[in-house]
Amino acid sequence: MDILKGKFKDSFKDKVIIITGASEGIGRALALALAPQGCKLVVSARNLERLNSLGQELSLLGYKPLVHVADVSEQAQCQGLIQACIAEFGQLDILVNNAGMTMWSRFDELEDLTVLSKIMQVNYLGPAYLTHAAIPYLKQSQGQVVAVASLTGMTGVPARSGYAASKHAVIGFFDSLRIELSDYKVAVTVICPDFVVTQTHKRALDAKGKALGDTPMQEAKIMSAEQCAQMMLPAIASRKRLLITSFRGRVGRFFKVIAPGLIDKIARRAIEAGR
Numbered sequence: 001m002d003i004l005k006g007k008f009k010d011s012f013k014d015k016v017i018i019i020t021g022a023s024e025g026i027g028r029a030l031a032l033a034l035a036p037q038g039c040k041l042v043v044s045a046r047n048l049e050r051l052n053s054l055g056q057e058l059s060l061l062g063y064k065p066l067v068h069v070a071d072v073s074e075q076a077q078c079q080g081l082i083q084a085c086i087a088e089f090g091q092l093d094i095l096v097n098n099a100g101m102t103m104w105s106r107f108d109e110l111e112d113l114t115v116l117s118k119i120m121q122v123n124y125l126g127p128a129y130l131t132h133a134a135i136p137y138l139k140q141s142q143g144q145v146v147a148v149a150s151l152t153g154m155t156g157v158p159a160r161s162g163y164a165a166s167k168h169a170v171i172g173f174f175d176s177l178r179i180e181l182s183d184y185k186v187a188v189t190v191i192c193p194d195f196v197v198t199q200t201h202k203r204a205l206d207a208k209g210k211a212l213g214d215t216p217m218q219e220a221k222i223m224s225a226e227q228c229a230q231m232m233l234p235a236i237a238s239r240k241r242l243l244i245t246s247f248r249g250r251v252g253r254f255f256k257v258i259a260p261g262l263i264d265k266i267a268r269r270a271i272e273a274g275r
Helices: 025-037 048-060 075-089 114-141 161-184 225-237 247-258 260-273
Strands: 016-019 040-045 066-069 094-097 144-148 187-192 242-244
Touching (some): 016 025, 016 075, 040 075, 048 066, 066 075, 075 114, 114 161, 144 161, 187 225, 225 242, 242 247
16 A cells, blocks of 8 residues: 555655665665655665675566665775665665664673664764765755664663663754755655664674674564554655654653653663663
C-alpha cells in the first residue's frame, strides 16, 4: 500500500537518495520502501555481502541501486561515497544518515573504554563527516538531510550511556545545522525511533567491547524495521523537523520537563523488560 498521498505522492520521484547502514534493519527496510517511489538510490554499508544481497533484491524488483561500500567512521570514505553518487547521478537530493552501532553495559562495569569512542565515531562523527561532504550538493538541490537518531537521544537510558551520549550529540548537531542551512532551503529531519527489531542489538558492544551475539530485546513486542520505515516516508516527504515513532516517546518528551524522575523509572523498566 502506498502511504504517500496528496501533495506528497510524488515527493521522491527522480530524487537521488543516499542511505547509509542500508545492508540491514531500518536502512534496508527504508531502501525497499523508497525504491517503488521512483527515486534513484545509493545504498551504502560496511558489509559487502549483505549490501550486495540488498542490491540483488532491489534489482529483482526492478530497481537498480548504486551499491557503494563505505565505513562512515572514516572521513575519506564518506567523501568517496558522496563523489560516487555525484559521478553516477550528477546530483544529491536526500542524505539519510542511518548507519550506527550501540552498546549494552552499565558504565561502572565497562572494562574497555574504547567502546565509547567507537560509538561516537560511527554515530556522531560519521554523520558529521558525510553531511559536510554532501552540503555543497544539497545546497544546489535545496535538498534534505535525514538523521536517524533515537529516543535514547532525548533521555538517559541505563546500560546504554555511550550510545545515549552519541545520539544526544546527533540531535544537538542537526538541530544546529538546521538553522545554519535554512537560508539555503536545505531541510533537516531528525528521526527518533523507539526500540526497533534490528541486528544492531545482537552486535551491541558489551563491557569487554565484544558483540553480544544475541539480542536482549523481546522482539515480538517492539516495532519492526518495516513499520519504522513506513512511518519515516511521510516525515521525509513532508520535510518534517522531527519524528518520534512511539506514543510513549512523544508523551515522555513532555513529562521529562515536569516529572524527570518518572521518565527515569520508565527508562529503567523499559531496559529491564527489553521492550
